[in-house]
Amino acid sequence: xxxxxxxxxxxxxxxxxxxxxxxxxxxxxxxxxxxxxxxxxxxxxxxxxxxxxxxxxxxxxxxxxxxxxxxxxxxxxxxxxxxxxxxxxxxxxxxxxxxxxxxxxxxxxxxxxxxxxxxxxxxxxxxxxxxxxxxxxxxxxxxxxxxxxxxxxxxxxxxxxxxxxxxxxxxxxxxxxxxxxxxxxxxxxxxxxxxxxxxxxxxxxxxxxxxxxxxxxxxxxxxxxxxxxxxxxxxxxxxxxxxxxxxxxxxxxxxxxxxxxxxxxxxxxxxxxxxxxxxxxxxxxxxxxxxxxxxxxxxxxxx
Ligand SMILES: [Zn+2]
Numbered sequence: 001x002x003x004x005x006x007x008x009x010x011x012x013x014x015x016x017x018x019x020x021x022x023x024x025x026x027x028x029x030x031x032x033x034x035x036x037x038x039x040x041x042x043x044x045x046x047x048x049x050x051x052x053x054x055x056x057x058x059x060x061x062x063x064x065x066x067x068x069x070x071x072x073x074x075x076x077x078x079x080x081x082x083x084x085x086x087x088x089x090x091x092x093x094x095x096x097x098x099x100x101x102x103x104x105x106x107x108x109x110x111x112x113x114x115x116x117x118x119x120x121x122x123x124x125x126x127x128x129x130x131x132x133x134x135x136x137x138x139x140x141x142x143x144x145x146x147x148x149x150x151x152x153x154x155x156x157x158x159x160x161x162x163x164x165x166x167x168x169x170x171x172x173x174x175x176x177x178x179x180x181x182x183x184x185x186x187x188x189x190x191x192x193x194x195x196x197x198x199x200x201x202x203x204x205x206x207x208x209x210x211x212x213x214x215x216x217x218x219x220x221x222x223x224x225x226x227x228x229x230x231x232x233x234x235x236x237x238x239x240x241x242x243x244x245x246x247x248x249x250x251x252x253x254x255x256x257x258x259x260x261x262x263x264x265x266x267x268x269x270x271x272x273x274x275x276x277x278x279x280x281x282x283x284x285x286x287x288x289x290x291x292x293x294x295x296x297x298x299x300x301x302x303x
Contacts (some may be wrong), residue, residue, distance in 0.1 A: 002075045004152065005228025006239050007059050010081055010106030013242040015054040016081055018063070018121070022050045025114040032128050034112045042134045046071060046113060058148040058184030072144075073123065078238040079110075079130030082122045110239035126238065142294055148184040152221050157183060159214035166206040166214070170292070173209075175204035177221075186299065188219065189234055189249075190254040192281045193224035201289035202273075202280050207253075209289035251262040255281040 004009075026046045028039035046065070051065030061081065062073040063120065073081065084106075110130065111123040123130060135143055149165070150156035165182045177191040186194065193204050198220030200213060209217065233239055233247030236257060240246060250257070254264050258281060259272040268285030 001077050001187050001237070002079070002233070002239050003059060003187035003190050003228070004056075005190070005225055005231075005249065006233035006241075007075065007185070008229060009247065010242045011054055011056045011061060014061075014081070014083060014121075014194065017119075017242075018051045018054050018115070020050065020052075022116040022254045023047055023113045024116050026112070028111045030110040030125075030128060033123065033125075033132055034134075035131070042132070045134045057144050057151070058180055059187070060144065060148075062140075065078055070135050070137075070140045071132060072135060072140075074130060076125070076129035076131065078127040078242075079123060079125040080238065080240050081242055082124050082240070082244055083242045084120045084123065085118075117174045125180035127239070148180050149182045150184065152183050152185055152225060157218060157221070158245065159211065159218050162214040162217055163209070163211060168268055169206035171206050172203045172275055173200055173206055173217075174278070174280050178278070180277070183221065185225070188225075188254050188278050188280075189236070189253075190221070190224045190228060192221040193227070193254055196220070196255045196287060197223050197283060198262075198286055201284070201287045201296065202275055202282050204288070204290035205292050208292050213290070226255055255283060257281065 018134065023046050026043040028034060028043050031039055033039065034042045037236070049067060049129035050066040052062055052066050053062070055064060059074060061073045063073070065071065075081065106122065106124060107124060108124045108126045110125050111132065113121040115121065123132070133143065150161060166176065169176060173195055174191055177186050177194065178188070192202070194217065198213070198216040200217060228234060230251045231247055231249035231252055232241060234249035234253070235246035236250045255270050258270045261270050262282035263270055263286060266283060266286040268283050270281055271284050273280050
């Protein structure tokens with residue numbers, strides 16, 4: 001499932017290609033892509049517009065259009081956003097064989113936008129959980145702010161902010177990091193990688209962290225996400241960048257998917273458990289399991 005580094009990789013690739021381009025035709029092949037909105041008004045709203053911005057918020061990609069509206073897209077589990085160049089030599093299989101599944105046409109195509117330079121922006125999605133919404137200028141901020149907390153690579157993610165949102169929370173740290181309303185953009189991969197860097201056990205209750213842990217977690221989050229960005233994202237399943245190519249972050253994982261292998265920090269074995277239905281990888285030897293913080297005892301209880 002694409003997380004912040006994967007979506008940001010796509011954004012950085014697409015921005016110089018799409019800015020100033022006009023959408024000359026739009027076809028939406030799957031009514032689920034825009035649900036609950038019908039597809040026809042979304043397609044009509046996109047066609048003829050010039051792309052003036054290519055942004056990201058959490059795991060959402062944002063295409064800003066010249067009438068002030070924004071197309072928000074979420075790749076969910078298996079979505080890919082691809083920029084296909086029809087001007088490439090014949091026979092070149094854009095995106096590799098997997099995207100075609102033995103068919104001459106691109107498989108799992110949910111929506112496509114043709115640009116004024118002949119290229120096409122394609123949304124493919126085998127599992128069909130990917131989604132898009134075309135929002136008017138005054139709808140964008142409420143839409144995003146009701147779903148997302150702070151951006152982890154901006155100045156808003158401070159140790160104090162982490163302490164604030166963790167206060168009183170009994171949820172395990174793994175689940176705490178997956179909550180998009182606290183910190184946006186972290187998913188299963190980068191939660192594991194951030195907790196290993198912070199030397200924190202994924203089952204520790206979020207509210208059990210002390211101030212030094214808030215800062216360690218902040219640093220772990222930033223380092224894990226920046227490693228993902230530096231490697232063009234992780235392709236352990238369906239993720240491909242906008243050129244249809246794999247990222248290499250999966251070769252740099254410290255713990256994620258590495259059950260039974262050696263911890264790169266202490267050499268201990270990496271364990272796998274399931275937290276909140278998600279596979280979770282960690283090193284029990286060097287990731288500290290914090291206990292729930294107890295209320296100070298009343299003096300009368302002491303002897
Ligand atoms: Zn270790």
